[in-house]
Amino acid sequence: MANAHSHDSHDAGHGSVKSYAIGFILSVILTIIPFGLVMYPSLPKVWTLWIILAFAVIQVLVHLVYFLHLDRSAAQRNNVIAFVFAAMVIVLLVGLSLWIMFSIHTVMMAH
Template sequence: MANAHHSSDANHGSVKSYMIGFILSIILTAIPFGLVMYPSLPKAATLWIVLIFAVIQVLVHLVYFLHLDRSAAQRNNVIAFIFAALVIVLLVGLSLWIMFTIHAVMMAK
């Protein structure tokens, strides 16, 4: 029974990988926070940097905390995640497109 418990831990990361993920998360949060609190760049550049760091941080969380990788065991999870992300992007993107189109049509009259 103890062996069954240890075999399920094989998918979990080590303390080292969790610490790497934690430190990267702190860095990826502190830099955009500093850019917003102490503005030294144009607003558009700051926005793009914050968005890029947010995407990188999502990837760090997926790899180091959710253990998503290219292995055969994780293939179904990665495909499900990509499908969910695609559905969210389509839902939000098309909703915004509809709202802007309706606004443009309503303001034209």
């Protein structure tokens, strides 16, 4: 019976219908605007690319907060640390791989 009580208190941290609705609406808005910029180009391509990148980062944060319930609470601290570590590893792997490929390409084209 003690497990049922601790399980109920753990579920209390999950989002409400209002929280999910806000997350859904923000996600739709953050998808429609970049889609519209691509379908109806009115800005320079570089600006469009930067706007899409910014909206993608914002959308990831919206998903983390509203759907995965990552926040600054003590209960979520380990999950946030694990996420930040995984993101750092991915950025390092992708960034360093691109750096290596660019360096190899530069050296091979010089000869």
